[in-house]
Amino acid sequence: PTVRRARCVPSRTTSALEFMADELDEVIGFLSDKNPAVREQAAHIIQGLTGTDDGAKLLCAKADSLVPKLLHALGKEGAESKYAATALVNLTHDPEVIVKAVNKGVVERAMDGLRDGDGAPVDLLLSILANVTTAESGVHVISQEGKPLEGFYVSKLIQLLSTGKPEEDYDHAASVLTNISRDPIGRRVFLDPKRGLLASVVPIMSESNDLRRERVAAALRNCCMDDIQRKALLDFVSPGAQEAAGDVLRALLRPISGKQVGAELSDHVRQACAEAIYALAKDEEGRMWLWKFGAPR
Numbered sequence: 001p002t003v004r005r006a007r008c009v010p011s012r013t014t015s016a017l018e019f020m021a022d023e024l025d026e027v028i029g030f031l032s033d034k035n036p037a038v039r040e041q042a043a044h045i046i047q048g049l050t051g052t053d054d055g056a057k058l059l060c061a062k063a064d065s066l067v068p069k070l071l072h073a074l075g076k077e078g079a080e081s082k083y084a085a086t087a088l089v090n091l092t093h094d095p096e097v098i099v100k101a102v103n104k105g106v107v108e109r110a111m112d113g114l115r116d117g118d119g120a121p122v123d124l125l126l127s128i129l130a131n132v133t134t135a136e137s138g139v140h141v142i143s144q145e146g147k148p149l150e151g152f153y154v155s156k157l158i159q160l161l162s163t164g165k166p167e168e169d170y171d172h173a174a175s176v177l178t179n180i181s182r183d184p185i186g187r188r189v190f191l192d193p194k195r196g197l198l199a200s201v202v203p204i205m206s207e208s209n210d211l212r213r214e215r216v217a218a219a220l221r222n223c224c225m226d227d228i229q230r231k232a233l234l235d236f237v238s239p240g241a242q243e244a245a246g247d248v249l250r251a252l253l254r255p256i257s258g259k260q261v262g263a264e265l266s267d268h269v270r271q272a273c274a275e276a277i278y279a280l281a282k283d284e285e286g287r288m289w290l291w292k293f294g295a296p297r
Contacts, residue, residue, distance in 0.1 A: 001130065001175045001215070024062060031069035036080065043073055043083035050090035059087075060094045067091075067101050071109045075119040085120035085128065092131035099137060106132055107141040111153050114160060122164070126172035129157075133179035142176070143185045151189040154180060155197060162200040167209065174215035177201070181222040191223060191232040198236050198248065205251040210266050217272035220252060224276040227283075234280070234289055249289055252276050 030042035046066070049055030059066055070091075073084035088106070091097045110125045132138035142157075144150045157173045164170035180186030190197055204216045223229055233248045252273045255264035264270055280286035 001134075001178055001218075024058060025065070028062060028066050028069060031066075031073060031084075036076075036078075039073065039076070040078065040080040040083065043070075043080050043087070046070070047083040047087045047090075050087045056090060056094075060091060060097050063091070063094075063097045063100045067097065067106075068104050071101070071104055071106055074109050074113055074125070075116075077118070081120040082124065085124035089124055089127045089131065092128060095135065098132050098135045102132055102135065102137045102141055107138060107153070111142075111156065114156070121169070122160075123169045123172065126160075126170065126176065130172045130175035130179065133176050136183060139180050139183040139186050143180060143183075143189045145185045151192060151195055154186070154189050155195055158197050158200050161204070161212075171209065171211050174204070174212045174219075178215045178218045178222070181219040184226070184228075187223050187226050187229045190219070191229045193232060193236075198233075202236070202247055202251050205254070205269075210269075213264075214266055214268040214272070217252075217255070217269045217276075220248060221272040221276040221279070224252075224279040230280065230283070230286065234285065246289060246293060249280070249293055252280075253293060 027042050027045055030038050031046070033039050033042070046059065049059055067088075070084045070088050073080050074088075075081065076084070088101070092101055092106075106128060110129050113119045113125045114122060129138075129142065133142055142153050144153055154177075157176055160170050161173035161177070164173070177190070181190055189195070201216055201219070204212050205220075207213060220233070223233055234246070236248050237246075255266075255269050255273045256277070264273075277290065281290055
């Protein structure tokens with residue numbers, strides 16, 4: 001899933017139709033001005049333009065020069081970083097901009113901001129990550145494939161999803177999880193027993209937040225589709241659990257059990273869980289577990 005474009009209503013002075021190419025270049029150049037007030041005003045204008053189809057189209061064509069300046073602004077204090085982050089959320093709906101942003105270090109910048117807790121707002125940083133991880137290149141960077149710290153970013157995101165306050169600011173960490181679980185490297189990192197990430201995610205299936213449940217259910221479904229990683233799901237046991245393995249299966253069966261008390265109301269959650277159970281039923285071990293937990297009933 002991607003994060004929708006922010007709804008910006010630019011003033012007459014920021015209308016995309018009023019800017020010629022050379023004027024846009026001048027505004028983009030002001031993003032690097034030494035005067036913070038000038039940079040903030042330039043970022044505000046850019047944000048306004050990204051909120052319109054015409055403006056976003058013009059700015060996407062300038063991505064080579066614009067994206068690095070917006071990334072640099074993410075670490076600034078005050079409104080400048082918020083305007084820059086909003087602009088990046090809007091621009092990273094474009095696949096070509098995503099590729100350029102990933103190559104320029106958008107994932108690393110966003111993760112640094114989440115770690116340090118300063119600069120751009122958390123919800124916007126996570127929205128940027130949700131957008132860029134719709135591309136394979138974004139998933140590979142955030143998974144840190146083949147690097148000594150492989151999986152560190154993913155672990156950090158799930159930690160934020162589980163413990164970040166206020167909770168609504170961290171909802172889109174679940175969107176990032178859905179995206180990375182579509183790729184084999186993302187699933188491998190997420191399901192690695194040594195990291196223990198499932199233990200933090202499975203309880204979200206019982207939370208009241210619809211978006212989180214929908215995204216986590218989709219991530220678990222994606223993992224169930226993986227012939228290699230499926231066993232890690234079936235064998236998972238929550239820390240301190242009194243019963244044998246099968247916690248993920250219980251979490252997937254609960255929304256489609258037909259129970260009236262505590263029934264799952266989200267169609268997206270129910271569909272993802274049904275698709276996950278269907279995938280598990282394709283092999284003998286999966287069918288054995290489904291029978292064990294009374295799935296046919």
